[in-house]
Amino acid sequence: MTSETLGKRFAPDRVAILGGGPGGYEAAMVAADAGAQVTIIEEKGLGGSAVLTDVVPSKTLIATADAMRRVNASTAFGVRFGEGGGGGDQYETEAWADFSQVNRRLLKLAETQSKDIHASLEAFGVQILAGRGRLAGEAQNGVHTLEVTDSSGETSEVVADAVIVATGATPRELPTAVPDGERILNWTQAYNLEEPPEHMIVVGSGVTGAEFASAYRRLGADVTLVSSREQVLPGEDADAATVLENSFARVGVKVASKTRAQSVKRTDGGVEVTLSNGEVLEGSHCLMAVGGVPSTSGIGLEEAGVELTSSGHIRVDTVSRTTATNIYAAGDCTGMLPLASVAAMQGRIAVAHMQGGAVKPLKMHLVASNVFTSPEIATVGVTQEQVDSGKYQADVVKLDLSTNPRAKMMNIREGFVKIFSRKGSGTVIGAVIVAPRASELIYSLALAVTHKLHVDDIASTFTVYPSLTGSLSEAARRLHYKITDPADH
Numbered sequence: 395m396t397s398e399t400l401g402k403r404f405a406p407d408r409v410a411i412l413g414g415g416p417g418g419y420e421a422a423m424v425a426a427d428a429g430a431q432v433t434i435i436e437e438k439g440l441g442g443s444a445v446l447t448d449v450v451p452s453k454t455l456i457a458t459a460d461a462m463r464r465v466n467a468s469t470a471f472g473v474r475f476g477e478g479g480g481g482g483d484q485y486e487t488e489a490w491a492d493f494s495q496v497n498r499r500l501l502k503l504a505e506t507q508s509k510d511i512h513a514s515l516e517a518f519g520v521q522i523l524a525g526r527g528r529l530a531g532e533a534q535n536g537v538h539t540l541e542v543t544d545s546s547g548e549t550s551e552v553v554a555d556a557v558i559v560a561t562g563a564t565p566r567e568l569p570t571a572v573p574d575g576e577r578i579l580n581w582t583q584a585y586n587l588e589e590p591p592e593h594m595i596v597v598g599s600g601v602t603g604a605e606f607a608s609a610y611r612r613l614g615a616d617v618t619l620v621s622s623r624e625q626v627l628p629g630e631d632a633d634a635a636t637v638l639e640n641s642f643a644r645v646g647v648k649v650a651s652k653t654r655a656q657s658v659k660r661t662d663g664g665v666e667v668t669l670s671n672g673e674v675l676e677g678s679h680c681l682m683a684v685g686g687v688p689s690t691s692g693i694g695l696e697e698a699g700v701e702l703t704s705s706g707h708i709r710v711d712t713v714s715r716t717t718a719t720n721i722y723a724a725g726d727c728t729g730m731l732p733l734a735s736v737a738a739m740q741g742r743i744a745v746a747h748m749q750g751g752a753v754k755p756l757k758m759h760l761v762a763s764n765v766f767t768s769p770e771i772a773t774v775g776v777t778q779e780q781v782d783s784g785k786y787q788a789d790v791v792k793l794d795l796s797t798n799p800r801a802k803m804m805n806i807r808e809g810f811v812k813i814f815s816r817k818g819s820g821t822v823i824g825a826v827i828v829a830p831r832a833s834e835l836i837y838s839l840a841l842a843v844t845h846k847l848h849v850d851d852i853a854s855t856f857t858v859y860p861s862l863t864g865s866l867s868e869a870a871r872r873l874h875y876k877i878t879d880p881a882d883h
Contacts, residue, residue, distance in 0.1 A: 405749050406555035406720070407431055410540050412527045412693065415442020416734040417560035417724030419511050421741030426518040428749055433552050434520055435527035435542050441508040442562050442725075444734040447582040450507055454500035455585070456605060456766045458491065459612035460830075463768055465489040470805045490590075491613045497585045523550075529557065529694035533719065538698070556720045556748045559700070559708060560741060561693065563686035563726035571597070571658035571682055577665050578658050579681045581606070591615045591679040595667050597655040598683035599626045601765050604638065606681055608767040611647045618648040618675055620655050620667065627765065631778050631826045633792065634771045637808050638828075641769065650675065658682070688727045703729060712755035714744035722748065731761055762840040764833035769809050772836035775824030775843040776814045787817040788824070789876050793869040795829055800860035806830060811865045813839065813873055815849045820877050822847050822870075829862060838866060849873040 409425045411418045414436030426432045439446050466489055468475075515522055525544040530551070540552045565580035567573065573580045581602055592615065596607045599621030611617045619626065619642070626642070626649060627635045642649060654670040664678040688707045695702060699718035701709045707729030714722040722744035725737030740756060747753050765771040781788045795801040795809040806829065814824035825839035842852055852870035857863045 408554045409433070409556050409558065409745075409748075410527075410538065410552050410554035411435065411558045411560060412529075412540070413442060413560035413562060413689075413725070413727075414440040414511070414522075415444050415560055415562050415725055415737060417562075417737035417741040418442065418558065419515060419741075420738040421558050421560070421724060421745050422515055422520045423518050424742050424745045425749075426515075426520050428745070430749075432518075432520045433523060433554070434515065435523045435525060435540065435552070437524070437526045439508050440511045440515065440522070441504070442560075443564075443582070444562075444737070445507045445511065446504050447585075449734055450504045451500040451585050452581065452602075452605065452609075453766055454503050455496065455613075456609045456768075458496050458500075459609040460768060462489045462491065462614075463612050467805060493590050493613075494588045496613075497587065501585055523552070525550075526693075527552070528692065529698040529700075529721075531694065531697050532699050536720070538721070541694075556722070558714075558741060558744050559690075559693075559695070559716070559721065559723040559727060560725045560737065561689040561727045562737075563688050563732065565682070566685045566687050568655075568658075568682065568684065571655060571667075571680070573682060574660070577660050577679050579679060581681070581683060584681060587679075591677075593618070593664070593677035593679070595620065595658075595665065595675050595677040595680045596683060597658070597667065597680060598685070599623065599649070599651075600629065600683065600685070601627065603681075603683035605766050606683060607642070607647055608638075610681075611642075611645050612768060616646070616648075616677075618650060618677065620653065620669065620675070621649055621651045622654045624652055626651075627771070630765065630771055631773060631812070633778065633810065633812065634773075634826055634828045637769065637810070638765075638767055638771065641767075641808060686726060686732065688729065690727050705729065710740075712743075712757070713747040713753055714740045714756070715747065720748065730756070731758065731763065733761065733763055736761055760840070760844050762836050764836065766833070769806075769828050769830055770832035772827045772832035773825070774836055774840045775822075777824060778812070778814075778826070781814060786814070786823065788814040789817055789820075789873055790814050791869045791872045791876060793865055793872065795862070795865055798860070798862060798865045800862050800864065801829075803860065804830070811869045813849070813852075813866075813869045815873050815877065820848045820850065820873070822849055822852065827866075831862075835862060835866070838863070849877065 409430045409432045411434045422434045525542045527542045530539040575583045594610045594615045595618045597620045607619045657668045665680045667675040701717040708723040710728045724740035726732045762774040792812040809829040812826040822842040849870045857867045
């Protein structure tokens with residue numbers, strides 16, 4: 395389906411939303427602002443796992459780790475600690491983490507963010523029901539009924555003309571490595587620690603595993619990362635993954651590659667992780683980061699006519715429709731990229747479609763994403779793998795940050811900017827940035843990809859000198875010469 399303006403074939407007066415995460419609360423505010431009567435049903439707290447147990451707390455932990463990195467690297471800037479420069483331990487710059495305070499802070503931030511979302515929804519006039527909701531069969535005369543069970547077991551009903559399911563996902567658990575919340579942890583339990591782990595074994599080298607491995611090492615723990623693949627972050631740009639692997643090696647993160655964790659068990663003083671290659675790793679804690687399972691069972695989806703995939707995800711199209719009339723879905727329960735930004739966009743698209751407004755279908759190649767390791771890895775659009783496979787014909791420039799004056803001032807020793815432009819036209823179609831705060835730097839190139847800007851549009855735009863953004867402009871200028879030089883074609 396292409397972008398279109400749909401007629402007023404259906405404008406629901408009543409909208410019910412299952413789940414209070416980004417897909418749910420963003421949709422609720424948009425629908426309520428458009429005049430619908432909106433009810434949102436959430437069992438564990440507004441914000442969902444993104445706010446309460448995943449994105450907000452984990453990125454707060456990572457921010458603390460980054461603060462320690464900067465403090466410990468401060469001597470490179472000529473910074474000294476202690477009064478008078480008298481020497482001895484007054485020059486000590488080795489920071490340490492008070493884990494009980496770190497975790498109290500991040501959980502408080504998550505709680506505050508959840509309360510802020512609650513207040514915003516109330517300001518929009520959204521009715522908020524605390525409890526577990528489920529669809530009560532197929533729609534009758536175009537009206538959906540949902541059953542809501544609160545914490546006391548009391549059940550009530552909500553009727554709606556349209557429903558959005560945004561129930562998210564929960565951590566995947568292996569039967570041979572069941573988390574206990576003390577020594578064997580999943581990503582919702584990582585904030586129970588009162589002290590830094592002596593040796594954290596992280597199982598899974600995807601985004602979540604790499605982020606926690608990076609953070610815990612910066613916070614002072616010994617870290618071993620178990621990776622089933624040869625490359626850490628197998629789904630990311632290979633050049634970026636190499637930079638991260640080199641960074642891991644430099645700071646002492648050990649990587650057990652091309653092997654899997656067969657089992658994890660507690661010992662008297664920690665954990666033992668048995669690998670598929672026969673090796674046994676001993677550590678104080680183990681964090682299981684092996685993906686998520688969609689929260690789609692037991693909520694009446696199939697009885698209501700909603701088709702699920704073999705993995706249990708809700709099957710949706712690019713405007714968030716399910717296979718059941720006037721039931722939409724958004725977020726991790728749909729199997730799209732498990733990002734809060736994608737969930738929120740799916741929710742907004744669902745509301746626009748059901749109300750007959752202008753709809754821009756979800757285009758996954760326009761999604762900007764970031765891995766919050768040290769350094770960060772941000773991407774948008776076409777990938778190097780797609781270019782190498784011949785799926786896209788592109789000119790590519792990769793510019794190391796080592797030549798950037800601001801990077802030198804900031805003591806940045808690794809990282810790069812990579813831009814892809816469509817061969818022949820010069821349109822920006824993709825980018826990779828590896829740098830501190832890459833999550834902020836990628837926005838300008840995401841704009842370029844989304845709005846099909848030419849590399850000359852980037853090259854001719856003023857940047858501040860000195861700044862890391864200067865490397866974006868410089869890479870675009872090099873692409874200009876690559877495009878216009880006949881010798882390159």
